[in-house]
Amino acid sequence: MPSTTAIKVEHISKSYGSFRAVDDLTFEVYSGEIFAMLGPNGAGKSTTIRMILDILKPDTGTIEILGGRINDATKNRIGYLPEERGLYRSVPVADVMTYLGTLKGLSRVEARKRSLAYLERFDLAAYAKKKVSELSKGMQQKVQLAVTLLHDPDLIIIDEPFSGLDPVNTLLIEEVIKEFRAKGGAIVMSTHQMYQVEYLADRLVMINKGAQALYGRVGEVRARFALPAVIVEGEGDFASIPGVERIETEDGGHGMLLYLQKGVEPDHVLAQMAQRPDIALSRFQLAVPRLTDIFIEVVEQGRNGA
Amino acid sequence: MNKAWLIAREEFINNVKKPSFLFTAFGIPVVIVVIMFVIVALLVETEENTERIGAVAYVDQSGVLADPVEVPENFSAYPSEEAAHEALEQNTVGAYFVVPEDYIESGQVHAVSRTNLPEVMQDVFDAFLIANLGRTLDPETVERLIEPVNSQILTLDTGRVISSSAFFVVLFMPFIFVFVFMMGSQTTSTYLMSSVVEEKSNRLMEILITSVTPFQLLLGKIIGLGVLGLLQLSVWLIAGVLLLTFGQSLEFLQGVSIPTDMIITGLIFFTLNYFLYSSLMAGIGAVTGTETESRQYASILSLVTAVPFFLTISFFTDPDGPVVTFLTLFPFTSPISVIMKMAWGSMSIEHIILSAVILLVTTIVLIWVSARIFRWALLLYGKRPSLRQIFTALRRAPTMATTAPTSAADNNGGR
Structure with missing residues (x-):
């Protein structure tokens, strides 16, 4: 388990009039991990992020950031990429970056140096003196991510960091985020790209109607929703394997879904198959649902329960 | 910081x-x-440039200027209005003033000029007339006649x-x-x-x-x-x-x-x-x-x-x-x-x-x-x-x- 806690949210609630936007939410984010924040639109993710950043105050509950309550010093250790974002349009790119860097406590010289270095890395060096309005949306997005990282924070909160990026730039940003994690930084990432959460994030919280719906390591959460089944591909009579209850074809795939009898371990089934010369196995995997399916299931449940 | x-x-x-x-x-x-400078320049040009006019004639029919004192520079007496007009036509003078017979009663003076007559020129002729009308008075009185009120408004x-x-x-x-x-x-x-x-x-x-x-x-x-x-x-x-x-x-x-x-x-x-x-x-x-x-x-x-x-x-x-x-x-x-x-x-x-x-x-x-x-x-x-x-x-x-x-x-x- 990672050692230090970057964010500790305990029992926070926030209401707008009679509408309860966040309802008794609790979770922690550790240093050196990518923490995904999931939830349908309007679930309370933005409100939660704003409370973490001290833009809004929770009605009840406490939030600790980087070891204490947020203050001017901790603000300088946080980077924030809001979901809807913009920059001063008529100011040169490097100047905007330098200015926002100095507001995070960097000296002017240092902020400029780092801005130019990031522009270089993000393949935008030629645009340093161009006005922001001359940049494409994807370029502006990269500039904004650079601003988020410029002051070398300990914690970044990034809201939909990949929206509007092409595959090449998506890869670049992923790399940058992973690098930040490798250095021990904490990343809170709000996103709707489930496949990215599956391979990027370490842990997640899913918020539905302001309350915690799922929370834990990504693998654990998925395993919790695993069917009592395995997916196989290959030749042979899979129905004859002991422990297999019934067979269905895989949804949207080429394999077969083998439902197992109660108490039968997938490992056991695999061992049986390996011993059988009449079965040629080319794929064997646990029937762990994709996060998207889990997401939809949780939201549907919430709707039915209401 | x-x-x-x-x-x-x-x-x-x-x-x-x-x-x-x-x-x-x-x-x-x-x-x-x-804009101010342009206005200043134009005003100076039209109102204060007397050289543009050149020589000036005057015709005295009233007798006030019969034996004139303090004749301004470039001013010369002409015997008749016709002569003065002739001079104006021939460009010898740039303007002429006529002091008619009934000047003392009416106070009327005609001025004729080829172009717009500068205000300063009129002031000069005024002063010339005053000097001659008041030649029997002492100079200080004349001064007061020329400028009776030296106005200064003092906001109390x-x-x-x-x-x-x-x-x-x-x-x-x-x-x-x-x-x-x-x-x-x-x-x-x-x-x-x-x-x-x-x-x-x-x-x-x-x-x-x-x-x-x-x-x-x-x-x-x-x-x-x-x-x-x-x-x-x-x-x-x-x-x-x-x-x-x-x-x-x-x-x-x-x-x-x-x-x-x-x-x-x-x-x-x-x-x-x-x-x-x-x-x-x-x-x-x-x-x-x-x-x-x-x-x-x-x-x-x-x-x-x-x-x-x-x-x-x-x-x-x-x-x-x-x-x-x-x-x-x-x-x-x-x-x-x-x-x-x-x-x-x-x-x-x-x-x-x-x-x-x-x-x-x-x-x-x-x-x-x-x-x-x-x-x-x-x-x-x-x-x-x-x-x-x-x-x-x-x-x-x-x-x-x-x-x-x-x-x-x-x-x-x-x-």
């Missing part, structure tokens, strides 16, 4: 480069100075001395003053509003607000743009001083200097007025969130400020009456009213101080109110706060963002 200074610096640098600012600060004074209450020729300028002085100062505070507070609107609409506000406190942001903007306004004011004042220095050849500007007491009072009132305006503009910008809408509210505010102009007549007819007293004390109209009253009449120092104190207190209260509305309205998108919500926000500050670390404990599930 306090982050408010960083914001002030950025606001100043970004706005000082704007073409609209450069034009207002430097373009307008340059245009005015150039202020001790300000105004020559009668400068009266026109005195009448318009407050307008010029107010124009200069108001342009300074209005343009910059409008910039402030635009910058709040821009940051709110491009969502940069969220990043700024997680780097600095809303109060630092507001303060930085007010300081940065205030310095910008002072720069504009300085440029204009320097232009004004230059204008008066070089404009002395214009009769109506002679002896006019910008009164120091008005400058100082003006500076105090308009600095306060700037803070009042800019904090209100920031609040308006934060609440409305669009350029067009906030401009509408800003123009209502400007209209209120300009009310004293519509009531100008009261400053002359009833300078100590309730209307003027109210205008000079009411914080939104006092900057202009005080200047108008000072220029046209008088104001006791106590009255000025009372007015300034009222303005100062209102300004402090409004900055406080705006700072609260500001930090709360900045992050509301899509929905506009109602007046009721704004008042609620003012009363219930703790639900909004602060960075005060001390409030950590009492925030803990208290209600």
Whole structure:
């Protein structure tokens, strides 16, 4: 388990009039991990992020950031990429970056140096003196991510960091985020790209109607929703394997879904198959649902329960 | 370093480069100075250049100039009007004066010239006539006859001395003053509003607000743009001083200097007025969130400020009456009213101080109110706060963002 806690949210609630936007939410984010924040639109993710950043105050509950309550010093250790974002349009790119860097406590010289270095890395060096309005949306997005990282924070909160990026730039940003994690930084990432959460994030919280719906390591959460089944591909009579209850074809795939009898371990089934010369196995995997399916299931449940 | 200074610096640098600012600060004074010089040059050319006319003839039919003394240079007597006209036709003279037989009774003199006769030339002939009419009198009496009133108007209450020729300028002085100062505070507070609107609409506000406190942001903007306004004011004042220095050849500007007491009072009132305006503009910008809408509210505010102009007549007819007293004390109209009253009449120092104190207190209260509305309205998108919500926000500050670390404990599930 990672050692230090970057964010500790305990029992926070926030209401707008009679509408309860966040309802008794609790979770922690550790240093050196990518923490995904999931939830349908309007679930309370933005409100939660704003409370973490001290833009809004929770009605009840406490939030600790980087070891204490947020203050001017901790603000300088946080980077924030809001979901809807913009920059001063008529100011040169490097100047905007330098200015926002100095507001995070960097000296002017240092902020400029780092801005130019990031522009270089993000393949935008030629645009340093161009006005922001001359940049494409994807370029502006990269500039904004650079601003988020410029002051070398300990914690970044990034809201939909990949929206509007092409595959090449998506890869670049992923790399940058992973690098930040490798250095021990904490990343809170709000996103709707489930496949990215599956391979990027370490842990997640899913918020539905302001309350915690799922929370834990990504693998654990998925395993919790695993069917009592395995997916196989290959030749042979899979129905004859002991422990297999019934067979269905895989949804949207080429394999077969083998439902197992109660108490039968997938490992056991695999061992049986390996011993059988009449079965040629080319794929064997646990029937762990994709996060998207889990997401939809949780939201549907919430709707039915209401 | 306090982050408010960083914001002030950025606001100043970004706005000082704007073409609209450069034009207002430097373009307008340059245009005015150039126009003044052109007018001066033209007036000098037409009214004071007697050489253009050359020799002048005069025909005396009355006998006043029969044995003339003090004949002006280039003037010569002609026996008859026909001879003088002949000379004019042949270009020997540029103009001729005819003093008719009944001059003593009628006082009529005809002047004929090929081109427009300069005023100075007429003055010269007047003096020539007077000198000859009064040759039996002693020279001092003649002097008094030429200029019976050496007018100097002393405004009793202020001790300000105004020559009668400068009266026109005195009448318009407050307008010029107010124009200069108001342009300074209005343009910059409008910039402030635009910058709040821009940051709110491009969502940069969220990043700024997680780097600095809303109060630092507001303060930085007010300081940065205030310095910008002072720069504009300085440029204009320097232009004004230059204008008066070089404009002395214009009769109506002679002896006019910008009164120091008005400058100082003006500076105090308009600095306060700037803070009042800019904090209100920031609040308006934060609440409305669009350029067009906030401009509408800003123009209502400007209209209120300009009310004293519509009531100008009261400053002359009833300078100590309730209307003027109210205008000079009411914080939104006092900057202009005080200047108008000072220029046209008088104001006791106590009255000025009372007015300034009222303005100062209102300004402090409004900055406080705006700072609260500001930090709360900045992050509301899509929905506009109602007046009721704004008042609620003012009363219930703790639900909004602060960075005060001390409030950590009492925030803990208290209600």
